[in-house]
Amino acid sequence: MKRLGLGSGMQARFVLAMGGAMLVVVAILAVLLGRQAASQREVTRLSGTVIHELFDRSMRSRGETMARELADALSNPLYYNDLEQVGALVRNVSRQRAVGYVLVFDAKGRLLHDGSVAVPDYGRAMSDPLAAKAVAAKAALVQESPKVLENSMPIMVGNQRLGGVRVGISLKEVQVLEAQASQTLAQRLEQVGTRHLGWLLLMLALLVAIGVAVVLYVQRTLVTPIRGLAMAARQIEAGDYQVPLRENHRDDEVGELVRAFARMRDAIARHDREVRHMAYTDALTGLTNRLAFRETLDHRLMAARASGHQLALLFADMDDFKRVNDTLGHEAGDEALLQFVQRISEAVSAAGGDEALLARFGGDEFVILLAEGDVAAQARELADLLVRELGKPLRVQGRELFLGASIGVTLFPDDAADATTLLKNGDIAMYQAKMAGKNCHRYYSRAMDHAVERRVHMEQELRGAWERGELRLAYQPIFRTRDRRMVGVEVLLRWQHPTLGTIPPSVFIEVAEQSGLIEVIGPKVLRAACMEAAQWPRSGDGEGMFVSVNVSPRQLRGGELPDLVAQCLHESGLPASRLHLELTETAVIGDEMLAAQLLDKLHRTGVKVWLDDFGTGFSGLSHLRQVPVDGVKIDKSFVADMQRDPDDLALTTAIIAMAHALGITVVAEGIEQEVQFDLLSQRGCDLAQGYWLSHPITATAVVQMIESGA
Template sequence: MLCIDLDLFKNVNDSFGHPMGDRLLRCVAERLRAQVGGQDLVARFGGDEFAIVLAQVTSPNEASDFAARLIEIVSAPYDMDGLEVVIGASIGIALAPGDGEDCDALLRNADMALYRAKAHGGGCHHFFEKEMDRQAQIRRDMELDMRHAFARGEFELHYQPLIDLAEDRISGFESLLRWRHIERGMISPADFIPIAEDIGLIVGLGEWVLRQACIEAARWPDDIKLAVNLSPVQFRSRNLVQVVISALAQSGLSPRRLELEITESLFLADSEANLATLHQLRSLGVRISMDDFGTGYSSLSYLRSFPFDKIKIDRSFVTDLTERPDCLAIVRAIAGLGRSLNITTLAEGVETIDQLQALRGEGCHEVQGFLFSPARPACEIDGLLRKFGRRASQAA
């Protein structure tokens, strides 16, 4: 059983319209049908997903060779009225009887293998593995638990201080979501945030984070800012601006004290609509920060497309800052870019005095990291502000 998903098909629909997309699907179907024998079956499941049942395959190698050839055939350019259209394909493979003895099991397992192929960047095929089933069960359990976590009060916000290097004091806090599972304890955001994005829960979760963080920040001194991360998924709901307005109004927090952090992946889809939303947010007086700068695509073009208030230097460059000249050169370039464009630069993941001194020497404006403090619960904010009431470098 082969599950096939077309790579980049959405771009065709978005760029040339659904009629062109429908024609392309028919062309793909013709190519697939030409590759199967009399006892094989090829079908379209819906959208840009197809499935093939190969009755005569006798070995994994044969299935692998067929899948590789199929990807090459589907990925060849299509001539659509003189317009060259290029897509790709990803394939998941399940073999009977080892991967399932009935249609439902084979299809489910082939689909899991397809998910793995897509996660590896697409344009490849992947066989089902027993570990995938275990991981899928863990994911299903986590999805179910997440849907009940709100009612059980398991989500909470922690805050990590942002240090202004010129004034050597706390200038703000970044709010970070934590999940204290009733049985499993603290679950890493790296484990649950992607799932929340996949199942759409991040929209409601993000609204709660924004409201709760603004309410908490309104109790802080007036010169302390609040930074809140936004998921690209939140922009798809198209009511993000109203959510921000509501959170500010409910809390009484001044817009000038709120920083909204986005990642470069926001610009990979619906960029015009997302840019319009960013401009609306900025018109409220809210500051916009680009997170994980330098780890995505076309960073410099994004700086031209929107007047960011802050760019955050990813921790991957800071970790080896004092050992690797290339990391130092990248930090130096980003800091210089920030000065030239009048954009604040903040370095993440600062853990040593040597890193701090190097970042100060390169002209970074702000830093955050375990050298000063990990993220702490809201009840510890006052203590952190008192601790850093004296010079931050001494307190660290």
């Protein structure tokens, strides 16, 4: 009985020992498995958090960068209402992955472009939940909804807000990418855990040794790489894309994960470089853009303040560049722009020094910064060189174009102490160069500020002057030389301001031309003149008085003049033969083909066309063969000294003879003395006008002169 009890006790102890050992093994295995599972969960959670933060930060940064860059790029096209260029920029951004939409709107929140061809909602107020804050935002704005992360940015030109842009990042697309990355990581970790579990089960007999080995193996092959990746992810999140990764030649999932992470790091770094390149480089010319130039200017100003050195800034703007786009198309405009850039770059390399920086500010504006040596002398030499080189003709699409450039020069610290003022002064000086006749350069002076302020004030006052009744029509009678009978009148525009008094036409017409207001005022003058002339009685010989209206070069180049004339004639009932249009000689120079086409359309309606200020342009009589006109008006500068200067008399005689040979009527203006009238009459001049014959009169006085048979 004792043996049996002993045997039973040993067996029991063995069973108990085996059971205990099995329990220990199971416990150890459970502990090991629990540790592994916890480690895997921790790694998955940490990696998932890092991936989520990385994607979130990347998308927010990307959206803000795209919105800011697009707002800068859209300022100039939106200012000039260039919807074609706006659409091109919008579509370029819309093609990028995860971009759900791009919306461009004006200052009132009305949609201008969404990247589509038709833009079905063009001009409609945006009504989506995020639109109100986007329209009201005065700076960068980030909004988020369950479906989209939107970055809004106002579009500014100086202090004027033209509208804004909204770039929507699709959160669904971002979540898909993030879920794919997290799923791939989880699958890799699960495969690694499954493989390690198999090794543990196979090596139970050597539990302790294998356990230690497995722990060390997991630590070395899994935990350390994952921790390294997590640390690298945090560095990438902080913006350090050059974080090194341990050399890895493993062929397992962890090795693949490390290599995939390295590729992702390189892709993010490459994308960041591309974004920075897009943000700081002009897409068409490859030059530094406004944003990069402003940053460089700020740095160089700091250095110049510290060293006491001077800086020079040249602000260059192409003359009449819009005419190239309007007449030849934007492809020709781009070609002309690239030729300009090449000439500017060569001039800067020749006269600007090694530290000179050339940037495109948008459209046809360029800025050059000189920061080395005697910058004042360099600026003078470079400005002279640019005027010479840019004034040479361009060959675009088989045509020879004369454009030129207006250049403003300003110095630091003489003219300004900060970047904003320096750029403003350069722009003011450039504008003064345009006022001086274009294709020249001007230095900034403080007196220019007052001139610009006066011009801006006059432009503001001129807006709405017609509606307020401040602008009125006057008429300069035109007489036939053979019998001194009035046969027509020239329409003159007068401005009587309630506080400034009478403003000379030579002042406000120039402001209207340069600001574009002439395109609004011109049609109103033409319509009013037709309406009044249609009510005048016929003269004693039964012929109706003709009315002559001056047409701006802008109206001619716009291409809508024939339709406008036809509409005014239809509304007023004035016979087409009684309407004469006066064009300056310079209005047809540069594109005789377009001018000839428009004038041919006008001729077919019966309207007559005169060439005003004849003889003062660059081409003289050569244009009479190419551009069909019915009459020429000899400029008053020839008439004024005709009796004292034999050259003026000879030129006037030649103009009359050659014009008559071509069947063209000749009108002399500015006649202030009887001897001038007699000389012109003797040489066969057909018509005449001037203060000796009559001062400008009102419409009522015109009617009285007609009824009196004058």
